[in-house]
Amino acid sequence: MPRRGPRSLLHSESRSADLLDGTLRGDRLSAARLITKIENNEAPLDTLRAIHKHSGRAHVIGITGAPGAGKSTLVDKLADHYRKLGKKVGVVCVDPSSPFTGGAILGDRIRMQTRSTDKDVFVRSMGTRGSLGGLARATNDTVKVLDAMGKDVVIVETVGVGQGEVDIVRTADTIVVVLVPGMGDDVQTIKAGIMEIGDVFCVNKADRDGANRTVMEVTQLLEMVMRPDDAWTPLIVQTIAAEDKGVDELITSVTKHFAHLQSSGELAVRRRKRSEAELLEILKSRLVHYVMSEDKMRGRFDTYVDEIARRERDPHEAAARILDEWR
């Protein structure tokens, strides 16, 4: 790992071009600072372009599931096992930001201690900062930074999700849905949301009562879904992450899924869909940003909000007017 003398960073590395070079060399400090710029919307376009170009090599694995299902512990063990296989690992953990103050307590690192001083494991925590789909706005680009810095596997842990937070499909190649026994009917209630996106289902805390029943319920649920003959059939794995049990089987299943994506051509299809969603998302946020960055439009916006609240105008008309005036 290249070491710089004291204060060198202030004198040169804070420049985006240096951060980019450092990142592509695998330098942790450069990558970390570049991610901050991305989170704060301060990364120059040419840096983002280079990062995009240098990404797409890593296997991106999404870990999602209810709060307390054991996602962080599982990610810790996955990182450890991947390291034993000689893979370099990047991790992005998303935790909720307070909708009131914007603050957040990011506590996923507490459970991620096994490889905490391994220079080939890079863990980044982030607050959702207002995003509602289980990830943060900057998550996608952060994954690309870790990919571009040379990580073979990038694991993305979503916030603890309930039903509809499925943004992870726009970021990951392989999605692992983590379930725990004893949630009984919850498996049913979530079936319309995250139960549809799993490529691998991981029943964690499998030493608890009801593990077999949960496995059976998931199996039945998956059997009800009609798929073409050559399509991927989601796998179910049992783990006890806290005791480091079943993790190798989980890696085997996840690797099998990635191989299927590659051999079937599905990987290109998925990644194209993701690119589409990504572009749409950026376009939306830029459009809003451009419209609102004009003082005149900002004033109009506030006036319309007042009128809508007083029931003098409806929001659809107000939006149409804002766009008309902006053009």
Added chain:
Amino acid sequence: MAKPGLDGHDRGVKVVARALRDHGMEVIYTGLRQTPEQIAEAAIQEDVDVVGLSILSGAHMTLMPRVVELLRAEGADDIVVVGGGIIPDDDAKELQKAGLYATFGPGTSTEQIIEIIERAVVERRRVEASHDAKKGAAKPASQRK
């Protein structure tokens, strides 16, 4: 926020973390019984503005300067390090000489901690911005048309 060393008293660090969160900060809590190496590594990967160390075991003179040293060795010496715990005045002076920005003893209010942290971050950002400006860094994407 981190607890280096072996004491298990994490009530204080959690109170402070909560106060910082309620003040709109993103707080990464790394948990109990951390080595200075683990803390420095986390601070670098997370690119934090400030590292807050809580030690109630009396080992502050060993562990706190060690975190500062490790950050310096990695070229991350612009990360501000502050410490809290039962720290005698003489030790506090020594710690500031060793590179800690501030130390907080018993009775410090969370408002005082927030104020000092905010001041440190403003200073840090100002230094960073002036270097960026000198080097002619590109404009942020968000400001481009």
